Amino acid sequence: MTATIRTEGLTKRFGRMEALSGVELAVPEGAIYALVGANGAGKTTLIKVVMNLLEATAGRAEVLGMDAQRLRGKALSRIGYVSENQEYPEWMTVAAMLEYVRPFYPGWDRELEKHLVRQFELPLDRKLKHLSRGMRMKAAMASALAFRPELLVLDEPFSGLDPLVRDELMEGLLDRSPETTIFLSSHDLAEIESVSSHVGFLEQGRLLFSEEMAALAQRFREVTVTLGDEKPARERLPEQWLQYEASDSVVRFVHSACRGEGTAAELREMFPSAREIEMEPMPLRSIFVAIARERRAQRVGAAAVKEGSRA
Amino acid sequence: MNQVAHIFAKDTRKHWPEIAILLAATTTWVWMTPYSWEWTMTNLPAEGARAALVGRLLLAGLSALLVSLMWWILTSRVVQGENLVGDTQWWVTKPYEWQCLVAAKALFLAAFVGAPMLAADWILLAEANLRPQAHLAGLALRILLLACFVVLPLAALAAVTSTFARMTLTAIGTALVLGVNAAVLGGVERNTFPSRLGLVGVPVVLGVMAGAVVFQYARRRTWQSRGWLLAALALTVGGGYLAFSPALVALEFPQGGVSPIQIGLEEQPTIAMRTEANRVSLTVPLTIAGVQRGSGAQMDAVRVTMETAQGRTWRSGWEAQYGERYMSVHVTTSETTSSGARPEVGPPPVSRMAPARGEIYLGPTNGMVDLGIDRAFYDMARAEPVTLHLEFAVTELKAGNPVVVPMQNSDFAVPGLGECSPLWNAVTSREFGVRCRSALRQPELTFVQTAWTDGPCQANGVGGDLSGSAWMGDLSDVPAEFGLSPVSDIPAVLSNVSAPVGPGQPPVPRQLCPGTPITFTEYRVAGRTRVETTLRNITLPEWK
Numbered sequence: 001m002t003a004t005i006r007t008e009g010l011t012k013r014f015g016r017m018e019a020l021s022g023v024e025l026a027v028p029e030g031a032i033y034a035l036v037g038a039n040g041a042g043k044t045t046l047i048k049v050v051m052n053l054l055e056a057t058a059g060r061a062e063v064l065g066m067d068a069q070r071l072r073g074k075a076l077s078r079i080g081y082v083s084e085n086q087e088y089p090e091w092m093t094v095a096a097m098l099e100y101v102r103p104f105y106p107g108w109d110r111e112l113e114k115h116l117v118r119q120f121e122l123p124l125d126r127k128l129k130h131l132s133r134g135m136r137m138k139a140a141m142a143s144a145l146a147f148r149p150e151l152l153v154l155d156e157p158f159s160g161l162d163p164l165v166r167d168e169l170m171e172g173l174l175d176r177s178p179e180t181t182i183f184l185s186s187h188d189l190a191e192i193e194s195v196s197s198h199v200g201f202l203e204q205g206r207l208l209f210s211e212e213m214a215a216l217a218q219r220f221r222e223v224t225v226t227l228g229d230e231k232p233a234r235e236r237l238p239e240q241w242l243q244y245e246a247s248d249s250v251v252r253f254v255h256s257a258c259r260g261e262g263t264a265a266e267l268r269e270m271f272p273s274a275r276e277i278e279m280e281p282m283p284l285r286s287i288f289v290a291i292a293r294e295r296r297a298q299r300v301g302a303a304a305v306k307e308g309s310r311a
Numbered sequence: 312m313n314q315v316a317h318i319f320a321k322d323t324r325k326h327w328p329e330i331a332i333l334l335a336a337t338t339t340w341v342w343m344t345p346y347s348w349e350w351t352m353t354n355l356p357a358e359g360a361r362a363a364l365v366g367r368l369l370l371a372g373l374s375a376l377l378v379s380l381m382w383w384i385l386t387s388r389v390v391q392g393e394n395l396v397g398d399t400q401w402w403v404t405k406p407y408e409w410q411c412l413v414a415a416k417a418l419f420l421a422a423f424v425g426a427p428m429l430a431a432d433w434i435l436l437a438e439a440n441l442r443p444q445a446h447l448a449g450l451a452l453r454i455l456l457l458a459c460f461v462v463l464p465l466a467a468l469a470a471v472t473s474t475f476a477r478m479t480l481t482a483i484g485t486a487l488v489l490g491v492n493a494a495v496l497g498g499v500e501r502n503t504f505p506s507r508l509g510l511v512g513v514p515v516v517l518g519v520m521a522g523a524v525v526f527q528y529a530r531r532r533t534w535q536s537r538g539w540l541l542a543a544l545a546l547t548v549g550g551g552y553l554a555f556s557p558a559l560v561a562l563e564f565p566q567g568g569v570s571p572i573q574i575g576l577e578e579q580p581t582i583a584m585r586t587e588a589n590r591v592s593l594t595v596p597l598t599i600a601g602v603q604r605g606s607g608a609q610m611d612a613v614r615v616t617m618e619t620a621q622g623r624t625w626r627s628g629w630e631a632q633y634g635e636r637y638m639s640v641h642v643t644t645s646e647t648t649s650s651g652a653r654p655e656v657g658p659p660p661v662s663r664m665a666p667a668r669g670e671i672y673l674g675p676t677n678g679m680v681d682l683g684i685d686r687a688f689y690d691m692a693r694a695e696p697v698t699l700h701l702e703f704a705v706t707e708l709k710a711g712n713p714v715v716v717p718m719q720n721s722d723f724a725v726p727g728l729g730e731c732s733p734l735w736n737a738v739t740s741r742e743f744g745v746r747c748r749s750a751l752r753q754p755e756l757t758f759v760q761t762a763w764t765d766g767p768c769q770a771n772g773v774g775g776d777l778s779g780s781a782w783m784g785d786l787s788d789v790p791a792e793f794g795l796s797p798v799s800d801i802p803a804v805l806s807n808v809s810a811p812v813g814p815g816q817p818p819v820p821r822q823l824c825p826g827t828p829i830t831f832t833e834y835r836v837a838g839r840t841r842v843e844t845t846l847r848n849i850t851l852p853e854w855k
Binding site: 053072075077083101105 | 406
């Protein structure tokens with residue numbers, strides 16, 4: 001499948017701080033790709049490099065088949081961009097803002113504009129500076145959707161919005177898919193779970209994984225093994241087992257590479273006297289919590305080893 | 312879609328309050344400025360009209376200040392309307408063509424800074440009877456100067472800063488750097504004479520500045536653009552030092568020319584001395600000869616080499632002499648007045664008064680030069696006779712055809728120069744010179760000469776036989792100078808303005824009678840050269 005956005009070894013440093021570290025990413029055409037991660041993980045930096053708002057320190061990014069560093073002028077008429085941190089022309093009314101941006105886009109659809117204004121219930125005669133945050137985001141979204149962009153980039157679009165506004169915006173987004181590839185970032189996993197087709201997880205500037213949402217949901221299982229006579233394993237656990245917890249009778253962990261029946265068979269081999277093995281699907285939030293905790297535990301362990309060797 | 316027109320229309324809608332204030336201030340300034348031409352410190356109107364005139368002049372000054380302030384604000388606001396610093400601006404992710412954005416901003420500044428200024432220039436020149444249609448090249452140059460020295464630096468600062476406050480702070484910082492540099496140049500080097508280095512240096516600095524603006528619009532790499540602007544600042548600062556380097560002075564004032572001008576020293580000159588912090592200033596009398604009829608000499612700078620009997624030497628840098636001029640003036644029968652009448656034949660009368668320092672010297676004469684000597688060397692050398700070797704950077708001047716016009720009580724036109732009028736002293740109720748208004752720049756260097764009358768004016772209008780003269784203008788030959796007003800209003804206070812009566816008594820003011828011919832002789836640069844002279848066995852003065 002053609003990638004609308006592709007990055008290769010993308011690195012961005014601010015002084016000594018590495019905000020992005022060798023990110024390899026591909027956003028397929030027509031996807032709704034959610035880039036998730038904690039605050040400060042590098043999501044906004046990645047989006048800004050992709051949008052040519054920041055210059056990469058190393059590596060490259062390609063957007064709509066074009067080097068991201070050449071993304072300016074006419075090329076931007078194919079891309080819509082909305083960010084929670086943008087400085088809008090607050091002196092303009094909503095109508096004036098739409099009227100102003102309209103001539104910049106050859107593909108501007110007046111009917112769609114009217115539809116979006118109705119759908120988002122935009123007050124055309126109000127200045128942007130007098131709009132609530134949610135209403136301002138809706139105005140920005142309308143201006144970014146009305147020209148039917150090939151790519152829509154959204155940086156934390158739902159952050160701090162009330163559920164009703166969030167749902168309205170999501171509805172607006174889903175209406176545009178798959179005509180438009182959507183690349184959005186969020187630190188709120190629940191809000192993107194229902195709309196995303198693909199997901200990438202960024203942690204401390206590193207992309208831990210990037211895959212289809214369905215495959216991810218398939219891959220992660222919360223495993224509960226009710227033990228029989230045997231003692232639970234304490235050492236040399238498989239790498240795919242995250243958040244391993246064991247008591248005398250029960251073992252719990254998150255399996256990050258589940259292959260359905262194949263994995264079930266392997267587990268039965270590993271726990272031959274198990275009375276019961278349950279493999280439950282996990283919500284996206286739980287998957288990321290498991291990954292984040294595992295990474296934190298690894299970091300703490302690595303730091304302890306380093307400290308020990310120094311002593 | 313025409314992006315340029317679209318962005319321009321948006322900016323005009325957004326900034327109409329600032330535009331309205333700027334236009335109102337410009338209108339007020341144009342309305343009030345002509346009143347300043349009726350005013351000098353001593354040319355007071357009648358008591359009743361004085362308050363009204365003061366009010367108008369105050370309004371002219373305040374409106375001029377407001378015009379400058381609005382240029383600053385408007386340039387900042389329009390450039391930062393599409394802010395180029397940072398990465399959170401809404402417009403940055405819209406399909407703006409950067410060339411169109413630059414063109415739209417330039418069009419806006421041309422329409423609301425340049426065009427009102429051009430209109431103001433035109434109206435003021437017409438108001439001053441200076442025929443604006445005869446100065447189209449100068450008017451165009453003035454707008455270019457406004458663009459280069461006001462709009463471009465403001466736009467450059469606005470392009471690399473995110474807010475008006477930051478831009479203003481940066482401008483203040485830049486002005487401080489330039490001010491400190493000027494103080495260092497003036498205080499240490501004392502070299503301030505003009506150099507043709509500026510002909511190359513100024514366009515280079517402006518080019519770097521313009522390049523930084525274009526680069527910032529094209530790439531929005533703020534730190535790199537700031538680097539370019541810092542380079543422009545460094546060039547400006549460095550150029551000030553380079554301009555006075557011996558190599559450049561040598562280039563500007565070549566040695567070994569065929570100039571007939573001779574500058575010498577008296578055999579045993581009386582050298583005056585004063586001490587400063589780390590130097591000793593000597594005032595040395597000079598003799599000047601060889602200034603030909605219809606020509607003049609302007610001493611621009613001097614460099615001294617002092618050598619002791621033991622062979623120890625010290626050499627100064629080039630030091631400005633503030634354009635002291637020596638000349639020879641003759642009126643010939645080929646000259647005509649502006650009205651076509653022929654003036655009297657023969658050389659003009661020579662001053663009966665001993666010329667004071669800094670006054671005009673007619674014919675072969677003597678002068679003075681200030682020499683700055685390193686104090687430590689002076690202390691070491693003053694016990695024994697020394698050899699002084701002086702090098703003078705001299706600009707040779709060539710007189711044009713004089714224009715002779717009769718003195719009048721009101722405004723009178725001087726062809727090639729502008730509109731002149733008597734300079735009236737309300738305290739003595741006498742004229743003490745002339746003032747001339749010229750278009751777009753001060754006049755080219757002009758020698759003004761007339762004759763004072765000690766007694767009452769004669770009915771035939773013929774003046775007395777006492778010369779009064781003054782220089783006005785400068786040697787530049789560009790059609791316009793940078794400045795707010797397009798009308799240059801220059802007073803020329805003539806020499807010998809009053810007659811000495813006796814010890815302890817105040818001098819009696821003389822008068823310029825109506826009808827007295829005034830000769831305006833324009834001088835231009837004929838060449839530049841260096842003249843050298845050496846004086847041996849000089850005994851330096853002791854400390855006072």
